[in-house]
Amino acid sequence: MRAIAVACALIAAFTLPAFAGDAARGQETFKACAACHGDRPGDLGPSLIGVVGRVAGTREDFRYSGPMARAGFVWDEAHLGAFIHNPRSVVAGTRMPFDGLADDRDVEDVVAYLASRK
Numbered sequence: 174m175r176a177i178a179v180a181c182a183l184i185a186a187f188t189l190p191a192f193a194g195d196a197a198r199g200q201e202t203f204k205a206c207a208a209c210h211g212d213r214p215g216d217l218g219p220s221l222i223g224v225v226g227r228v229a230g231t232r233e234d235f236r237y238s239g240p241m242a243r244a245g246f247v248w249d250e251a252h253l254g255a256f257i258h259n260p261r262s263v264v265a266g267t268r269m270p271f272d273g274l275a276d277d278r279d280v281e282d283v284v285a286y287l288a289s290r291k
C-alpha cells in the first residue's frame with residue numbers, strides 16, 4: 174500500500190512540470206515587452222534572446238542599473254516568473270519601467286516563450 178502511494182507521488186511529480194506555459198501564447202503576450210525588448214540596438218531594454226541560463230545584468234551591449242548589474246543570479250524559470258510577475262520584488266531598484274503581469278498563466282506562457290528563444 175505504501176509503495177503504491179510513493180509510486181503515485183513520484184508519477185505526479187514527473188508528469189506535472191513546474192511550468193506548463195504555452196510558448197505560442199507567450200509570444201502574443203510578449204508583445205507588451207517587445208516595445209522595449211525588441212532586439213534592436215538602442216532599445217530601452219536589453220535583448221532577451223537566450224536569457225534563460227544567463228547571469229542577470231551581463232549583456233555587454235546594454236547599460237544596466239546598478240542593482241541589476243550586481244544581482245548575481247542566473248535567470249532560470251523561477252527567477253523569470255517572479256520577475257515578470259513583479260520586477261521590483263526580485264531586483265529591488267531595477268529601472269525596468271514595467272509593473273509586471275498579474276495573470277499567472279500569462280507569466281508562465283511568457284517564460285515558456287523566453288525559454289524557447291535560444
Ligand code: HEC
Nearest residue numbers: 205206209217218219229230237238241267268269270271
Ligand atoms: C518600458 C520598457 C520595458 C518593458 C515594457 C519591459 N521591460 Fe524588461 N527591461 C527594461 C529595462 C530598461 C531593463 C534593464 C533593467 C535594469 O538594468 O535594471 C529590463 C530588464 C529585463 C530583464 C533582465 C535582462 C538581463 O539581461 O538580465 C528581463 C528578464 C526582462 N526585462 C523581461 C521583461 C519581460 C518578460 C517583459 C514583458 C512582460 C518586460 N521585460 C517589459 C525595460 C522594459
